[in-house]
Amino acid sequence: MKINLLFISGLVFFLLLVDAANCQDSAQTKTVTPLNMGELKNALSFVRGCETAKDVWPRVVRYGFRIYDFKTDTFAQEEKTITIKKKPLRIIPHAVGVADILWAICPRERLVAFNEFSADPDFSFISSEVRAKGPIFQSKHTELIIGYQPDLVFTVFYSGGDFKEKLKQAKIPYCDLGYFGTIESIKDQILLIGKIIDEEGNAQALVKLIDDTIMDLKGKLPKMAKAIRVLYYDEGGYIPGISSNFNSICTIINAINVGAEQGIKSWSQIDNETLLKWNPDVIVVPEGSNLKIQLMSNKVLSHAQAIKNKKVFYIPGVYLRVDSQYMVLSANLLAGIIYAKQL
Amino acid sequence: MQNSFKFLTKREFLLFVALLGLILLGGFFALTSGAWSIAVKEVLKIVMVKLGLFSGSINNVETTIVWDGRLPRFIVGLLVGFSLGGAGTIMQGIFKNPMASPGVIGIDSGAALGAVVVIYLGLAAKSLFALPISAIVVSIITLVMVFNIATSRGQTSISTLLLAGIALNFIFSALTSFVITLSTREFDVGRVIVTWLMGDLNNRSWEHVSIVFPTTLIALVGTLFFVKDLNILMLGEETAANLGVNIRIARNALLFFSSVETGGAIAVSGVIGFVGLVAPHIMRSLIGPDNKKLIFFAGLLAAVFVIYADLFVRIIVQVDLKIGIITSLLGGPFFLYLIIKHRKRFEYM
Numbered sequence: 151m152k153i154n155l156l157f158i159s160g161l162v163f164f165l166l167l168v169d170a171a172n173c174q175d176s177a178q179t180k181t182v183t184p185l186n187m188g189e190l191k192n193a194l195s196f197v198r199g200c201e202t203a204k205d206v207w208p209r210v211v212r213y214g215f216r217i218y219d220f221k222t223d224t225f226a227q228e229e230k231t232i233t234i235k236k237k238p239l240r241i242i243p244h245a246v247g248v249a250d251i252l253w254a255i256c257p258r259e260r261l262v263a264f265n266e267f268s269a270d271p272d273f274s275f276i277s278s279e280v281r282a283k284g285p286i287f288q289s290k291h292t293e294l295i296i297g298y299q300p301d302l303v304f305t306v307f308y309s310g311g312d313f314k315e316k317l318k319q320a321k322i323p324y325c326d327l328g329y330f331g332t333i334e335s336i337k338d339q340i341l342l343i344g345k346i347i348d349e350e351g352n353a354q355a356l357v358k359l360i361d362d363t364i365m366d367l368k369g370k371l372p373k374m375a376k377a378i379r380v381l382y383y384d385e386g387g388y389i390p391g392i393s394s395n396f397n398s399i400c401t402i403i404n405a406i407n408v409g410a411e412q413g414i415k416s417w418s419q420i421d422n423e424t425l426l427k428w429n430p431d432v433i434v435v436p437e438g439s440n441l442k443i444q445l446m447s448n449k450v451l452s453h454a455q456a457i458k459n460k461k462v463f464y465i466p467g468v469y470l471r472v473d474s475q476y477m478v479l480s481a482n483l484l485a486g487i488i489y490a491k492q493l
Numbered sequence: 494m495q496n497s498f499k500f501l502t503k504r505e506f507l508l509f510v511a512l513l514g515l516i517l518l519g520g521f522f523a524l525t526s527g528a529w530s531i532a533v534k535e536v537l538k539i540v541m542v543k544l545g546l547f548s549g550s551i552n553n554v555e556t557t558i559v560w561d562g563r564l565p566r567f568i569v570g571l572l573v574g575f576s577l578g579g580a581g582t583i584m585q586g587i588f589k590n591p592m593a594s595p596g597v598i599g600i601d602s603g604a605a606l607g608a609v610v611v612i613y614l615g616l617a618a619k620s621l622f623a624l625p626i627s628a629i630v631v632s633i634i635t636l637v638m639v640f641n642i643a644t645s646r647g648q649t650s651i652s653t654l655l656l657a658g659i660a661l662n663f664i665f666s667a668l669t670s671f672v673i674t675l676s677t678r679e680f681d682v683g684r685v686i687v688t689w690l691m692g693d694l695n696n697r698s699w700e701h702v703s704i705v706f707p708t709t710l711i712a713l714v715g716t717l718f719f720v721k722d723l724n725i726l727m728l729g730e731e732t733a734a735n736l737g738v739n740i741r742i743a744r745n746a747l748l749f750f751s752s753v754e755t756g757g758a759i760a761v762s763g764v765i766g767f768v769g770l771v772a773p774h775i776m777r778s779l780i781g782p783d784n785k786k787l788i789f790f791a792g793l794l795a796a797v798f799v800i801y802a803d804l805f806v807r808i809i810v811q812v813d814l815k816i817g818i819i820t821s822l823l824g825g826p827f828f829l830y831l832i833i834k835h836r837k838r839f840e841y842m
Binding site: 383385386387388419420421422423425426427436438439440441444448449450452453467471 | 527528529553554557558561562615619620621655681682684685688695696698781807817
């Protein structure tokens with residue numbers, strides 16, 4: 151039995167290795183972006199504005215809590231109120247986007263811990279900085295989070311109800327933040343977070359920096375007779391639509407997100423025939439997959455414009471998952487990819 | 494009515510024609526429907542030209558869509574259905590149990606685990622063949638494991654085989670759940686795994702046909718070689734032994750072919766539930782228990798299920814509904830109806 155199992159296991163392992171080794175894609179050439187990526191990332195990571203702190207406590211903040219209902223593909227909004235008794239000095243963000251924002255506008259000594267996604271380069275632009283500062287917790291480790299004794303936890307609309315209940319039981323104040331998949335909603339969240347942590351000046355400065363950067367970026371984009379139609383093709387053939395952050399990224403750089411153009415709301419799976427029918431000018435695929443080779447060698451897709459013109463590009467996942475001020479960074483990179491010839 | 498299939502009764506012949514008609518009709522809809530609008534006349538012309546039955550100019554784009562997109566998808570559906578129906582027939586015959594299907598001895602969950610691991614490790618994204626190879630190999634490993642557990646002093650106990658299968662099912666399902674839990678961190682990968690576990694024929698190509706066609710053919714030929722023994726085995730092992738059947742060889746070979754069929758099908762389509770269980774039942778109630786015929790008829794009916802479920806998902810629903818959900822949602826109630834209606838008839842097994 152053992153010999154049988156060993157032989158079969160060895161055979162499959164060998165076949166998979168050989169197969170995988172044969173299918174490695176060659177590296178994509180380095181992208182030249184309209185704005186310097188390193189400088190832009192640094193600018194977005196540390197922002198200080200005018201002193202506007204009121205230092206009045208307790209503070210009652212009313213805000214619009216917008217959630218995205220994945221079942222019905224619709225948004226719902228409700229008014230929420232949070233009362234902060236004293237200036238929060240031990241803050242924990244429970245999501246990457248919030249950590250990004252706090253990293254830029256909040257004195258870092260007030261950030262007591264980060265979740266594992268903020269320390270993961272596939273999800274966060276500040277992963278190395280977060281790892282260096284620490285400590286890092288896993289989102290499911292509620293006990294650990296309570297143990298850090300935060301005086302404010304920023305949760306998000308998809309944080310588990312049980313987690314929020316535990317915080318309530320431990321009498322730890324938390325602020326539940328809504329949807330932030332577009333640059334406008336991100337700016338709203340920045341201002342809200344600034345108000346709650348008493349760093350409104352920094353928050354306003356970050357929003358201004360985002361606006362200025364977008365203007366700067368738009369100014370450097372080539373004038374096109376027709377907007378470039380970009381399609382993001384995920385593993386499994388999923389396409390992002392109107393409410394995705396990819397749509398917002400495309401809008402910033404005057405490109406058309408083909409998924410949104412064709413009426414997809416959040417994400418939807420399409421077949422090759424539909425992709426051919428939609429016929430995008432450019433296709434972007436997540437880095438680390440072999441999708442480029444698969445798309446380029448697909449017979450049905452061989453008639454698609456993007457395939458014929460070899461306009462299929464890899465993009466690191468972190469740029470596509472972004473839901474913070476770093477969305478501008480993603481827009482800058484995508485602009486570098488799709489306007490490569492004109493820049 | 495006279496028919497040229499002398500080995501079929503009139504009822505069986507009519508049933509065969511009906512099933513074949515449904516498959517051809519399904520094929521017609523599969524080839525003529527899709528996101529890209531192509532006139533029926535054009536589709537027929539493309540098929541005729543490609544088959545060398547007609548010469549003329551055909552549109553390059555439309556030809557690729559029909560010949561390299563829609564046709565392989567239809568053929569994969571046909572072969573997957575035929576395999577699942579055939580495998581279900583073998584299992585129900587060997588175990589003399591109307592609830593038996595390849596899933597009972599853990600083959601489904603083994604293949605699913607093999608596929609899910611490959612998706613999680615990113616190998617499936619690197620090569621089209623990584624997932625099918627892994628699914629088929631792990632389903633065969635599962636069979637070897639179940640057999641080794643159930644065999645003692647050269648004798649394989651059916652009840653131990655079933656119990657070992659149930660145990661492996663639990664283990665593989667738990668491991669699959671573990672991989673899914675790990676993959677939720679990688680949202681994209683998690684989505685691919687979940688989609689695959691629900692069964693899908695989206696974007697199937699000739700490469701997929703080249704995977705499932707040999708497994709179906711090998712299993713069919715192999716099964717036909719032992720189908721007489723399968724019929725005798727259903728009378729009981731003692732009777733079979735008295736009639737000169739080498740029980741061990743016949744049973745092991747049939748289980749092996751059933752695993753190959755199931756592994757091949759799952760490898761290209763994901764997990765499509767219920768088809769392998771329902772199709773043999775329905776056909777047995779219509780044509781009787783002779784496995785020589787039942788394997789073909791159950792295979793054809795299962796193919797009809799898969800083809801139409803795919804058409805339903807692709808053309809009518811057009812949302813992210815998966816084929817495995819449809820087969821279970823439609824097959825389940827229909828199966829219940831049959832059980833209630835033919836309670837007595839099912840008791841014979």
